[in-house]
Amino acid sequence: MTGYALPIKRLIKELSRLPGIGEKTAARLAAHLLRVSGEEARRLAESILEVKQKIRLCSVCFNLAEGEICEICADTGRNRELVCIVEEPDSLIALEESGEYRGVYHVLHGALSPLDGIGPEQLPIRELLVRIAAHPVAEVIMATNPSVAGETTALMLSKLIKERGVKVSRIALGIPVGGDLKYADRMTLAKCLEFRRGV
Amino acid sequence: MTGYALPIKRLIKELSRLPGIGEKTAARLAAHLLRVSGEEARRLAESILEVKQKIRLCSVCFNLAEGEICEICADTGRNRELVCIVEEPDSLIALEESGEYRGVYHVLHGALSPLDGIGPEQLPIRELLVRIAAHPVAEVIMATNPSVAGETTALMLSKLIKERGVKVSRIALGIPVGGDLKYADRMTLAKCLEFRRGV
Numbered sequence: 001m002t003g004y005a006l007p008i009k010r011l012i013k014e015l016s017r018l019p020g021i022g023e024k025t026a027a028r029l030a031a032h033l034l035r036v037s038g039e040e041a042r043r044l045a046e047s048i049l050e051v052k053q054k055i056r057l058c059s060v061c062f063n064l065a066e067g068e069i070c071e072i073c074a075d076t077g078r079n080r081e082l083v084c085i086v087e088e089p090d091s092l093i094a095l096e097e098s099g100e101y102r103g104v105y106h107v108l109h110g111a112l113s114p115l116d117g118i119g120p121e122q123l124p125i126r127e128l129l130v131r132i133a134a135h136p137v138a139e140v141i142m143a144t145n146p147s148v149a150g151e152t153t154a155l156m157l158s159k160l161i162k163e164r165g166v167k168v169s170r171i172a173l174g175i176p177v178g179g180d181l182k183y184a185d186r187m188t189l190a191k192c193l194e195f196r197r198g199v
Numbered sequence: 200m201t202g203y204a205l206p207i208k209r210l211i212k213e214l215s216r217l218p219g220i221g222e223k224t225a226a227r228l229a230a231h232l233l234r235v236s237g238e239e240a241r242r243l244a245e246s247i248l249e250v251k252q253k254i255r256l257c258s259v260c261f262n263l264a265e266g267e268i269c270e271i272c273a274d275t276g277r278n279r280e281l282v283c284i285v286e287e288p289d290s291l292i293a294l295e296e297s298g299e300y301r302g303v304y305h306v307l308h309g310a311l312s313p314l315d316g317i318g319p320e321q322l323p324i325r326e327l328l329v330r331i332a333a334h335p336v337a338e339v340i341m342a343t344n345p346s347v348a349g350e351t352t353a354l355m356l357s358k359l360i361k362e363r364g365v366k367v368s369r370i371a372l373g374i375p376v377g378g379d380l381k382y383a384d385r386m387t388l389a390k391c392l393e394f395r396r397g398v
Binding site: 005029040050071 | 202203204205206207209210212213214216217218219220224226227228229230231232233237239240241242243244245246247248249250251253254263264265269270271287288289291292295296
């Protein structure tokens, strides 16, 4: 980073900490920020500070929330008897964008991964069980990712929840819409057969 | 952007104004900023504000500078009789990183482009001529980009500078090091012949 003035070097360094942003991209972003109005740069800086100040975890479902309770838990139109378990807030957003789900969520903020030191104690599982015990739940949908950690988590949670007499389901694993069987991997093909349903 | 709390929506919107950052990437960056420590997020926000506060244009060469004069113009070890004209600060940085140039610069912050309303009046050309008149200059190197606008600018400036009895040169256009003639476009091949030199 020869030739840059110190504050620019500092900005490039901070920008390149962001995921997927290398030093070249960081330099390009910094050049852009130098070009835009002070007003526009300030809006970005302030929105970063604001998000850290205002966002916390929903006390019910651990989704990201502006207040004590997230928008979804606060929405009286949602079906509270249907709880969908996701690993990350991103998964929740993706499901919300599908527009197909009207239940509520429980966000784990991770998945079981003993090698990384993430056991049941590190995830809000106790809170999930308390929640299920306190309010009647008809069905819990396991929407953890189809990875080793996600499957392990789904398996462990399914066992705990079924013991409490609650129905548990797993989202279907299979060929994505618009996909092609010839490009699907072996595991996905095995799953698409396993998850088949009568027509 | 359904499902996001308002401050997160705002942050995603601001991030997606950055060049090359679409809404998906912005959401990923926002998720990252939500995860990192308040300290790290604040450092990024502050470095954005700092750069807008502290960086202005060098009064000599129009490079980005922390003070009145940029690091390069302030460096007494540089050859002030050799002035390299570049379109953008990025070009200057790229040349500096090559480590091959020990002269000074003049940054145009653009190139002539009458269709976009950028004529000689919109670039610091008058300042360049005043600079050349005030201090003895042995050679001016045209390092504008090899685009229509860059070539037009180089041509126009060359004429103005040669009229003042100063030697003008143009950076070589040709095959990049590590490149292959079979992948080079016709214009580049024409230029690599035009710029050939005796061995």
